Amino acid sequence: MDISALLDLAESQRATIATAESCTGGMIAAALTDITGSSSVVDRGFVTYSNAAKMQMLGVSAETLKDFGAVSEETAREMADGALRAAGTTLAVSVTGIAGPGGSEHKPEGRVCFGLAQNGVQTETELVDFGALGRDKVRLASRDHALALLQRALERGDA
Known part of the structure; x- marks a missing residue:
């Protein structure tokens, strides 16, 4: 994954990015902000490891967490929507897992x-x-997958 190219593409589209991370603990935001000049694209990252943080920072509903659990597509959806809303960016990616x-x-x-x-x-x-x-490899694979999701969205041009 060429993160510089991802950031260049985002900048050319005037896209901005927020992350909402649980199991990756900020690794996606760190990968993006490791690149000089990323501040023109990366707005913020939310590390919401606990359910309380998911609810307080991103607006994930208690009902969603109760009915589907923290590791669910429903929770991932609410995390991404909450990050987009809270940050006011054009793109937000979320990750939650085991x-x-x-x-x-x-x-x-x-x-x-x-x-x-x-x-x-x-x-x-x-x-x-x-x-x-293993924990480290799952976290790295999750980070890379989230970055690929951002890349694909930017390539589609709908960011």
Whole structure:
């Protein structure tokens, strides 16, 4: 992933980006802001590891968390929508998952849900089962997948 190219594309479209991260703990925002000049595109990142933070900072509903859990496409959607709304950006990506170790039969290690919110476009969600790669590798794979979602949205030109 060429993050500089992603940022250049965003800047050429006057797009701005916010992140809403749980299991990645800020890794997406860090990857973006590691690039000099990224401040013209990256507005802010929300690290919402706890359910309370998801509700307070992003407006994720208690009902969604109760009915679907933190690791769900429904929660990822509300996280992305909340980040877009709170930041006032043109794009927001969210990630919530089970990096490991551990998990359960219904939510195994390596299961990660993503959201991509954009102005004027229906929010997309995606569930990816990376498998039990180990905590570090699941987090890195999640970061890279979220960056790829941003890249694809920018390439479509609907940001």
